[in-house]
Amino acid sequence: MIAGVNFNTCIFNTSGPADVTLQELEVVGRSKSSAITMKSCTLKPREGNPEPRYADLEFGSINSMGLPNLGYKAYIKFSKILKKKYKKPVIASISGMTLKDNLVIFKAFNDSPVDLIEFNPGSPNTIGKPIVGYDVDAMDKLLDAVSKVCKKPFGVKLPAYLDLVHFEKIANVIKKYPVKFVTCINSIGNGLVIDPNKEKPLIKPKGGLGGIGGRYIKFTALANVRKFYELFHDKIQVIGVGGIYSGIDVFEFILAGASAVQIGTAFLQKGPRIFDNVQNELKKFMEKKKYYNIQDFRGKLKYLN
Ligand code: SIN
Numbered sequence: 086m087i088a089g090v091n092f093n094t095c096i097f098n099t100s101g102p103a104d105v106t107l108q109e110l111e112v113v114g115r116s117k118s119s120a121i122t123m124k125s126c127t128l129k130p131r132e133g134n135p136e137p138r139y140a141d142l143e144f145g146s147i148n149s150m151g152l153p154n155l156g157y158k159a160y161i162k163f164s165k166i167l168k169k170k171y172k173k174p175v176i177a178s179i180s181g182m183t184l185k186d187n188l189v190i191f192k193a194f195n196d197s198p199v200d201l202i203e204f205n206p207g208s209p210n211t212i213g214k215p216i217v218g219y220d221v222d223a224m225d226k227l228l229d230a231v232s233k234v235c236k237k238p239f240g241v242k243l244p245a246y247l248d249l250v251h252f253e254k255i256a257n258v259i260k261k262y263p264v265k266f267v268t269c270i271n272s273i274g275n276g277l278v279i280d281p282n283k284e285k286p287l288i289k290p291k292g293g294l295g296g297i298g299g300r301y302i303k304f305t306a307l308a309n310v311r312k313f314y315e316l317f318h319d320k321i322q323v324i325g326v327g328g329i330y331s332g333i334d335v336f337e338f339i340l341a342g343a344s345a346v347q348i349g350t351a352f353l354q355k356g357p358r359i360f361d362n363v364q365n366e367l368k369k370f371m372e373k374k375k376y377y378n379i380q381d382f383r384g385k386l387k388y389l390n
Contacts, residue, residue, distance in 0.1 A: 145299015209274025314342025332366025
């Protein structure tokens with residue numbers, strides 16, 4: 086259960102490069118993903134950054150997609166089709182370029198059948214825009230405005246925080262508003278991957294800088310889940326994302342306090358079977374440990390004495 090909405094399992098797709106078109110979203114609909122999260126949308130359709138803008142790496146990925154999407158109106162239309170066809174929650178992801186854009190989009194989704202909204206206020210890849218999650222005042226203003234217009238349960242996708250002081254600052258802002266969940270973490274912004282033979286970066290935008298995803302970021306994602314779980318005292322749910330490839334990865338995120346997890350890079354690399362595989366592995370591992378429900382161990386990370 087996320088924000089009062091029932092999910093069949095705690096595992097579903099993250100908003101990402103494979104959730105842009107209706108065809109791609111139908112792949113998620115047919116898969117064992119327990120929800121369909123749509124690509125972060127903006128007011129107008131966007132082509133995104135110049136290619137190449139995504140590369141698979143040995144332990145994950147780098148991307149600087151630049152929010153290519155079909156514009157919010159398309160995702161309102163898709164949500165109606167997806168809700169009718171697949172009996173699972175549909176999640177809109179909103180990433181307006183300005184406060185005004187965000188308000189128009191949030192209002193429009195009020196009259197759509199989406200179950201939840203994930204507000205993604207700060208992609209690391211939008212050229213010329215800062216990562217909003219690192220600006221406490223900007224987050225405060227955005228959440229204040231969005232809370233006044235949004236009638237759906239909504240959460241916020243956050244960047245990775247590394248300093249304990251920053252966790253507290255952002256948690257204090259989020260707690261002021263009716264935010265139901267946070268999603269930790271977006272790709273870690275502005276990494277640089279270099280091909281030493283060509284002496285060039287792997288992707289073109291921003292001189293090669295892009296968000297790092299996959300196994301490289303799992304430990305940072307786990308720490309962010311844990312810190313927000315503690316700071317919110319379980320009153321605001323935490324969804325974990327970052328480097329989930331196996332059922333044991335999911336187990337670790339739940340143990341750290343996540344109520345659910347999303348899969349991004351591994352879905353791109355392994356296809357929709359990843360959802361079955363990870364679910365089956367989690368079930369087996371839980372059986373071995375004699376856990377029957379994720380609530381039996383959620384948040385119960387033990388400490389070293
Ligand atoms: C992108 O489209 O650049 C990725 C979106 C995000 O990182 O939030």
